[in-house]
Amino acid sequence: MSEYVRGEYKAPGAKLVVLEAWVSDGVIADARLSGDFFLEPDEVLEILNAALVGVSVSDRDDEIVARLNTELPRDVSMVGITPEAVVAAFRRAIPTSSRWLDYDWRLIHEKPQSPLTHMALDEVLARQVADGRRQPTLRIWEWAAPTVVLGSFQSVRNEVDVDSARRHGIDVVRRISGGGAMFIEPGNTITYSLYAPPELVSGMSFIDSYAFLDDWVLGALRDVGITAWYEPINDITSAEGKVAGAAQKRLADGTVLHHVTMAYDIDADKMLDVLRIGREKLAKKGTRSANKRVDPLRRQTGLAREVIVDTLIDHFAGRYGLRPDRPSESEHDRAERLVSDKFATEDWLHRVP
Structure with missing residues (x-):
């Protein structure tokens, strides 16, 4: 039958x-x-x-x-x-299909952490979801220090003016996902990660999954007055300029680490002084100011960063449900070990010189 x-x-x-x-x-x-x-x-x-x-x-x-x-x-x-x-x-x-509402989504939103700790937490929490030790999770990052975050396969010397970064007191770290460099200043960016099971994106191409996983963000941006859309492969943009960029890492079993950095109030001059690739992109486009490429959320909304973060959380919770959570002691311990054993090492940072 x-x-x-x-x-x-x-x-x-x-x-x-x-x-x-x-x-x-x-x-x-x-x-x-x-x-x-x-x-x-x-x-x-x-x-x-x-x-x-x-x-x-x-x-x-x-x-x-x-x-x-x-x-x-x-x-x-x-x-x-x-x-x-x-x-x-x-x-x-089919009966094994998966929807956002199939999961008991958890929220992690802690005090500011060091850039290296953020890199390690991303890997630890994604693996916890993969192993069935953690529910799918949305994590909002708070930054304790300025940094440049390189994609897994980017070259340090091609992307960063190391002397300028040192002069500005900006460290350089490397994440486990691909994609481009992120220029971070505490209070000037909004970063979040999703740790999701493979079933959530079953049947989608890699490119389609980017837009699917960030569709809720477009709704949250509408709540603060921004009409935004996805620009393939991994940009969120509005009529006033680029708002955010996304990156992904798939674990061996298909578990998804998907993270996004949104520009709130970027110091364009400092960014161009530190990022080599930023200079090249702007030169090719004949653009003299980074403000025409990365339009801050503050300018488009007039809202405090905290209001926008709260709106993101409220919108996600209204769509899919969200329960407050925090990394366990063992998760924090694993992250600290990963910092010393991997993310803080020269071998990892310069895996692509």
Whole structure:
């Protein structure tokens, strides 16, 4: 006997994809796709429906995507729908699907920590979620010192003017996720991390997961008067300029560490004095001031940083629920060991000279 299931998926900025399916012994016996997307020629819809028949809940996402791509005609035009979006709708239809509300989200918002401690806590808390020792968590960072945070694969000498950083009293650290450098001053940035199980982003491409995990932030920014959107791959921007940048690290089991730094009141001159890459990007764009690239939240809202942070927390809690929490003593101990054994070492900082 077949079981009727239904799943919906809408990547931020894309169209709604709805999958209704009849599943027998874990295999799709019949499928019907619908939504507000565009497909040409019309018969592609039935091609996709037919291609889904025989798909098993145990099939890997990339296998299903390849199956759908194989059946698509060469002249197909798809707007607002992709094979990856179809798979995401499928994963939300089957009993093992995952939604934000499936989890007991926890909030960590502690006193200011050193940059090295933040790097270590990110790794520790992500691994705790992966091991089932911690519920999925939102952590708001508070910074105890100015710093430049390099992406995992960035070159120190290519990204940072070390002499200028030393002159300004700014340390350089390296995180475990990829992406670009973050220029941090206490009180002038808002940083947060999400530690989420792999099921939350099941069926999504890496790029789609960025926008999906930060969709709640766009809602929170609307609450403070900013209309923002995602600029692929990993920027949040508004009509007045860039607001934030995101980075991700996937652990071996697929657990997601997703973190974002938002500009509240950046000292553009100091940033350009310290970051080499910032100078190059601005020169290529013919831009004389960083303010045209990274527009601070203070200028766009007129609100205190604490008000914006509270709005972020309240919006997340209103959507998904959020319970106050803190790192356990053992989590803090592990972070301290990681600082001394990894993040504070020259080998880690200069793993890419």
